[in-house]
Amino acid sequence: MEDTIVSVGIDIGTSTTQLVFSRLILKNMASLVSVPQIKIMAKEVIFTSEVHQTPLLSATEIDSPAVRAIVEAEYKRAGMTPEHVDTGAVIITGETARKSNASEVLKTLSGLAGEFVVATAGPALESIIAGKGAHADALSRERGAVVANLDIGGGTTNIAVFKNGEVIDTCCMDIGGRLVKFNEKGCVSYSSHKVGQLAQHLGLSLSQMQPLSTQQMQGLAEAMATILAQVLGCEPATELTRIMATDRLLSLDYAIDYISFSGGVAECMNQENSTPYENPLIFGDLGVYLGRALAQSAIGKRYQIVEAEQTIRATVVGAGSHTTSISGSTISYASQALPLQNLPVLKFSAEEEALPYWDWEQAIGKKLHWFALEEEQQVPALAFRGPKAPGFDAIQEIAGAIIRAMGPRLEPGVPLVVVVENDLAKALGQALQAITGPTRLIVCIDAIAVNQGDYIDIGTPVAHGNVVPVIVKTLALGY
Amino acid sequence: MISEQQIKSIIDEVIKTLSPGAEGVGGGSHMAPAETMTATTAASQNNQPPEEESFLEDLAAVDLRKELLVPGANNPEMYLKLKETTPARLGIWHCGPRPLTRSLLRFRADHAVAQDAVFTDVSDEFLASIGVETIQSCCRDKDEFLTRPDLGRKLPEDQGKKLQAICPENATVQIYIADGLSSTAVETNAMDTYRALVQGLKGMGIEPNPLFFLRYGRVPSMDVISELITPKITVLLIGERPGLATGESMSCYMAYESSTAQPESNRTVISNIHKGGTPAVEAGAHIAGVVKKMLEQKASGLNLKL
Amino acid sequence: MRLKTKLFGTLYSFKDVNDVLAKANEEKSGDQLAGLAASSLTEMIAAKEVLSNLTLADLRNHPAVPYEQDEVTRIIQDQVNEKIYAGIKNWTLAEFREWLLSDQADCRSIGRVSRGLTSEMIAGVTKLMSNLDLVYAANKIEVLAHCNTTIGHKGTLGFRLQPNHTTDDPDGIRISTFEGLSYGVGDAVIGLNPVNDSVDSVATVLRMFQEIKETYEIPTQICVLAHVTTQMDAVRQGAPADLIFQSIAGSEKGNKAFGLDGALMAEARDLVLREGTSTGPNVLYFETGQGSELSSDAHHGVDQVTMEARCYGFAKKFQPFLVNTVVGFIGPEYLYDAKQVTRAGLEDHFMGKLTGLPMGVDACYTNHMKTDQNDIENLAMLLSTAGCTYFMGIPQGDDIMLNYQCTGYHDASSLRQLLGLHPVREFEQWLEKMGFMENGRLGQLAGDASTFIR
Structure with missing residues (x-):
């Protein structure tokens, strides 16, 4: 006996908004002469949306009607209606979660999504969801190893550590590609409070509409990469690193075997495989620089890096495929x-x-x-x-x-x-x-x-x- | 041969990997080897109670899924994790090509309890404690029961009359218990399943016929019995042929208007009822749901949509 | 043809050849259940005496089930090489027994004579042989078969890795498989008895086995022992299979109860040869067991040894890679105790070999029989001495899915080391490469399934 349920995942992040539909295949594992034992046998993504820019009304407000419009359009493109959907999760990740109208956005969407269940995520759950979407949990299980996945988005870096398939540690850092935004002339159009503190440490000031040199941008990106390297134990953590954590650092009372990277910034790391970004400011933020800095950082020297199965889509796939149990x-x-x-x-x-x-x-x-x-x-x-x-x-x-x-x-x-x-x-x-x-x-x-x-x-x-x-x-x- | 040092390191390993999951007092059965070991060393060092008053660990209480005897395994944690997925006797190591004494004795213990389940009769004390009448199939003894499946399905005339005296005709549901191939299964599980089933039936407003016990009974006895007292639904709780890991396993057979004219496919079966499979009470509640569907659909076996 | 004799002055007479065959059988509870057994030990010996004076021709001319009525009889009779048969048809069964045990009878000459035999002759001579006769004669016969590797060489003892699981859980199957391999089990085949007989489920397990076989470059064959039609559907849908398995019986009616006939088996063989993943030419795997015909009421009033011999006659037609009897699986109503199981195991192995099959034995018992693991270890030692092709290998002999016990992973190296036997050659080399075997003994890494993890 097989049955399928359809699950939707919607990820509204600091920089991008995405949606996937997944099919969860349920199967009765018991023999015909036993009490049923239904398990989720397989999970497959059946539709992936475009990667949309998250529509914002202001630096602190999501444009919820516009988000709703994106989701409606993607439902249509997928040929789905809310009645098709059995379960799912909407998560508002990264910095956005701390933005003023998150709950209003969820309300706007829950009507659209029929009876399916809506979740807001805290940093720990975000890290786990992204790690599962990146298949770090599966990898750790297959290899019987400890795998840390870093999901580096626009606003935050969510780290989840898996051992033999189970999560053993998480942490969340205020490090992301879009904590500083630039206009086409390379002038700072936005910077977060915490990244300002980081810049200060480097003797930089991130004043509104002031230009930053390429070297300064690289310096900032390298400082961010160094902080992540410290979190992973490549070098001792400094006070600054503690400041950049949203809650706590990794406990590191285990030995990491493999590291994987997901999130939008991970796309900027792997430049041999993808078109190099000739214009590092193509996204109007620090993402490309951060990706390059990470690729050169101490992390790769200390640990074996494995490719994540999903990068920019890790969180949305995690939300669609890995939040529902039965x-x-x-x-x-x-x-x-x-x-x-x-x-x-x-x-x-x-x-x-x-x-x-x-x-x-x-x-x-x-x-x-x-x-x-x-x-x-x-x-x-x-x-x-x-x-x-x-x-x-x-x-x-x-x-x-x-x-x-x-x-x-x-x-x-x-x-x-x-x-x-x-x-x-x-x-x-x-x-x-x-x-x-x-x-x-x-x-x-x-x-x-x-x-x-x-x-x-x-x-x-x-x-x-x-x-x-x-x-x-x-x-x-x-x- | 493995040295004492190695054994200690194995045990340390096992305990180390398991301690986060250790639960409660009784749950830490995997701790037993260490306890025994400390107990003996302590006894020899201090003036602890004399040896004859202490006792050895209960070998059968060790959860084999949580025990890994492989010294210096390449990945003990993953080994244990995969072992959790199967009751197979894995990770038991070897001395020369042969199994360790611990594994050998555990195997023999599990076989002994399985054979006892088959060859021992359901006790009179048990039957007295549940207060039900007993009838007996055409088999004279256990040996005949084991070698003559044809006799285990029939009732001698006097036993048929006794049955008719106990159970009114045309009931909605008739439940009975038979020993089948495991008396232990019956003594361990039948009453929990029965009581949960009756609670479920009462919730639906159904009062079942009086319970009885059939000694030396096989599954097809339900056809013969149903023909004598004609209930709508017959439910038989019967001991399964024991495996090593499952000497307590019980099955439930159900049929709508069961009779010798009906094919075997008219029976609905739920097997593997025991504490390591479907717990007895949970099975009882589930069976109540199945009985309800049988009454609604007036069908059982292959014709029943669950 | 004389069907009467006197013994200790008492006259014994028998109805027909089937009656003689049945009553000449060593005691089996299944023959008693069927009402066919001799009523006393002296009647059994009288029947043996009558049987020993029948000729091979008498048995050829009185097949257990009439030719017109039964496909299995037709397959057996039509396979007989008439020239060879003509040379031996006047042998009495007593003479046939003596020839088999004589020094003239070697592997080659037995192989030749085998082609002139019917299953009834093979069953007949078996009933005249003592246990040591059965071991001694079987040991002469070498039968080779090739799938991906060659099984059956003298001096080798194979093991089927049987990683059964109560719910076909992939992780549970995988860890059992790894551990079995580490003990040197799995050269005959890696073969699962599935709980779930669906095409999807069978295909999933086959793909997992294939992945393991390829990842670790293991020279062996894989199989999932679902119903033949399920396996065929899986192969047609692209699932990898080296062998197709089926349980078979000694009569057409018995085979029908298993859902098969000769045409279906020929089709299955043809399918693996065309779409399977193995080299061949031997691509089928059969299981049998005394008593299965009676349990499906398909025994035609014939004793269980004779019906068992007929399974082998049927199997031979399809050139299988593996055949084994599951000797103690069916329960005490067919084989009551250790003595009966031991006898049946020796009979089946000898009959399979004499038929010309690469014969293995699942030396096993259920918990409602008067048998224990010691008895099965005894049988395994006897059969290893007899040159048995392969046994089953299960974690400590405890099959958690089929709820019976048989030979375990540890028995593989024990029996091989004891008798100087080896795994299939390529497999042994692989074991040495992996560190599971060294100089014919268990290697450093034997017994650690986590060697395969990471």
């Missing part, structure tokens, strides 16, 4: 409760989970109370790993504790959402329903690992209703 194949859900979007996750710690079931009620209650103080009124999804192959009585006890703790807090009509890792969601959902009676909407899914602080989107069922697509939005890795 639930286990024996789950419980009330169809009318789906889709669910942006549900905060309340996750049991290992210690809490080790408590006897009769203490779960109190533990859940405490967590909910604490959660209500910190967050808005929304009732979160309750998440825990769950026992492996529990008995019938254990399931009843867990269900009882959950209902006693959460029941009073749920308004009528609000679904009770439970997310577990081990295979027990159908039995647990059935037990919960047996307690609440048929009126309460229950969504109980398994085979999904989440962490405290994540947000989760649950789509409408696919594969003959056996599974639901799930997007877990990790805001920070549990380092």
